[in-house]
Amino acid sequence: MTRTDVHIQVSDLTMAYGDFVIQRDLNFSIPRGAVFVIMGGSGCGKSTLMRHMIGLQRPARGKVLYGGESFWDAEPHRQAALMCRFGVLYQSGALWSSMTLAENVALPLGEYTSLDRRTIKEMASLKLALVGLAGFEEFYPSEISGGMRKRAGLARAMALDPEILFFDEPGAGLDPISSKLLDDLILELRQSLGTTIVMVTHELASIFAVATDSVFLDPETRTMIAQGDPKELLEHCDDPKVQRFLRRGNGSAR
Amino acid sequence: MQSEDQPSLAIETPRQGECRVKLSGSWCTGSALPAAKDELLAHLSSGTLSFESSGLRRWDSVLLNFLMKLFREAEARRLTVDASGLPAGVARLIALARAVPEKETRREGEQGAWLEQIGSSTLGFVRSGRDMLTFLGEAVTAASKLLTGRAKFRRCDLVLAIQECGAQALPIASLISFLVGLILAFVGAVQLEQFGASIYVADLVAIAMAREMAAIMTGIIMAGRTGAAFAAQLGTMTVNEEIDAMRTLGISPMEFLVLPRLLALSVMMPLLCVYADLVGILGGLVVGLGMLDLTLTQYMVQTQAALDLTNLAIGVVKALVFGVLVALAGCLRGMQCGRSASSVGQAATSAVVLGIVAIIVTDAVFAVVTNVLGI
Numbered sequence: 315m316t317r318t319d320v321h322i323q324v325s326d327l328t329m330a331y332g333d334f335v336i337q338r339d340l341n342f343s344i345p346r347g348a349v350f351v352i353m354g355g356s357g358c359g360k361s362t363l364m365r366h367m368i369g370l371q372r373p374a375r376g377k378v379l380y381g382g383e384s385f386w387d388a389e390p391h392r393q394a395a396l397m398c399r400f401g402v403l404y405q406s407g408a409l410w411s412s413m414t415l416a417e418n419v420a421l422p423l424g425e426y427t428s429l430d431r432r433t434i435k436e437m438a439s440l441k442l443a444l445v446g447l448a449g450f451e452e453f454y455p456s457e458i459s460g461g462m463r464k465r466a467g468l469a470r471a472m473a474l475d476p477e478i479l480f481f482d483e484p485g486a487g488l489d490p491i492s493s494k495l496l497d498d499l500i501l502e503l504r505q506s507l508g509t510t511i512v513m514v515t516h517e518l519a520s521i522f523a524v525a526t527d528s529v530f531l532d533p534e535t536r537t538m539i540a541q542g543d544p545k546e547l548l549e550h551c552d553d554p555k556v557q558r559f560l561r562r563g564n565g566s567a568r
Numbered sequence: 569m570q571s572e573d574q575p576s577l578a579i580e581t582p583r584q585g586e587c588r589v590k591l592s593g594s595w596c597t598g599s600a601l602p603a604a605k606d607e608l609l610a611h612l613s614s615g616t617l618s619f620e621s622s623g624l625r626r627w628d629s630v631l632l633n634f635l636m637k638l639f640r641e642a643e644a645r646r647l648t649v650d651a652s653g654l655p656a657g658v659a660r661l662i663a664l665a666r667a668v669p670e671k672e673t674r675r676e677g678e679q680g681a682w683l684e685q686i687g688s689s690t691l692g693f694v695r696s697g698r699d700m701l702t703f704l705g706e707a708v709t710a711a712s713k714l715l716t717g718r719a720k721f722r723r724c725d726l727v728l729a730i731q732e733c734g735a736q737a738l739p740i741a742s743l744i745s746f747l748v749g750l751i752l753a754f755v756g757a758v759q760l761e762q763f764g765a766s767i768y769v770a771d772l773v774a775i776a777m778a779r780e781m782a783a784i785m786t787g788i789i790m791a792g793r794t795g796a797a798f799a800a801q802l803g804t805m806t807v808n809e810e811i812d813a814m815r816t817l818g819i820s821p822m823e824f825l826v827l828p829r830l831l832a833l834s835v836m837m838p839l840l841c842v843y844a845d846l847v848g849i850l851g852g853l854v855v856g857l858g859m860l861d862l863t864l865t866q867y868m869v870q871t872q873a874a875l876d877l878t879n880l881a882i883g884v885v886k887a888l889v890f891g892v893l894v895a896l897a898g899c900l901r902g903m904q905c906g907r908s909a910s911s912v913g914q915a916a917t918s919a920v921v922l923g924i925v926a927i928i929v930t931d932a933v934f935a936v937v938t939n940v941l942g943i
Contacts, residue, residue, distance in 0.1 A: 370812055370815060394818045406808060408813040409810070412725075421817075421819070422818075425817070426818070
């Protein structure tokens, strides 16, 4: 956190389904180039927070600012332009099942660039090679394993060279080794591309391995109760809930 | 004497204010529980409840369930329960089940007062109507983009959709319209033969098919076949977050998914309708030749005289409208689909129902309008 350049800022965000408030008064900012983890127990609204940040769900109150520009107050064409700048890896990969991997990666390229068809095809192959799926261009999502589907989803999320990558539970449903490889890949990409990464996860191993900053959502008080580098939180945070979470339930260990 | 495996319990009162339950036999699923259960509850009055289980051979959840009920009862009567006499596993499991107190906010199964129910269903109705209008508006916007050539979707999706709701629907459309033509001819023949006017069966079949039945029957076939398929396809994509992925990549699902399907069905429905006209008339012809002793020429000439372009055009226009309705119903329900597997099934069912209702209602409107216009 040496750079103070704020990339994403969430201010006074309240999320609700109808009258049912999920989280209220969320305030945090994400520096450019950070690996930011949204953590918390199951059902506390981590994924919902991500849906608010990527423009799929309108907040009940509050703002999400990208480089100072409020997403939800912007004109539709500005929203679309902002959305182009981030890539999202969904929990299940969310590849379009009627298209091959290459077509999945090529679709956003075809929509937003004026490249010719051959270059797009080469670019798609390149992105697939980056995530270790060279040679799988003509496969359909149903023909590959869950871990490969996630990596292909990552290739698609990176198709437009986004400034921000969002990950929804990248490790879910993967074995520890695949999960570790995905974490390494994420770090590698961040170092080479300088991407800001926002990740929803509750896997401690990957939280401590990759995160530089985090926010902890609590399902009972329905707001955030801690913020900062998870390694520092482990050392210095006094909140018993955060300690219990970060120490897998052994809250009294210190 | 009971067999050793039979679950049984005995109650002892070693001293005043203590009640000891002696469990023996196998307390397993499938064995009949001892009748002394109710008697036991009567014994529970005050003091301590303890257990003796040296005779207990095997046990599973049946015993746990029995003990849980007993504990709850004992608690209600303010007895002290001493679980030390139970096998260690049983005591641990019971402690586990009772570790977290029962959640206060258990989901209420009961419904509100009838006035509240009417209110909430009215609001729900208004909301779904608004959703439908929003969807219709978005579809119209997307379609106008199509006209100016700015809509983004893949050609091959359109071709695939055309194949799905065109060529592949031919067998079932043939069968149904042939049989409908046949049925119309039979019904007409029985009545018209009484007047010796059986030649007018040709008129009846031709006009009924061209004006009404071909469009309605293909509409209903397509609602069941293609509308449901559209809803299931888009519903699965919603469950799989594929639609979200499109939105975040700035690709409008309306243009990319709904438009090719809408276009395919509205192009293919009029064609299917004309085809159904022909096959239906063929069905009538079979009855005319086989049952009514008409000649082929007679039947054809009569059909030609009866059928004018107006009737045919009304049928084709209806088919176009029905196609649009079925496609919209299917896509609407697919896009509204929830996030579970069962909601995909609901979306498909609801798409068929909505499609058929829309077809019948619109057909009634057509009937009134054409009557007023005198065509």
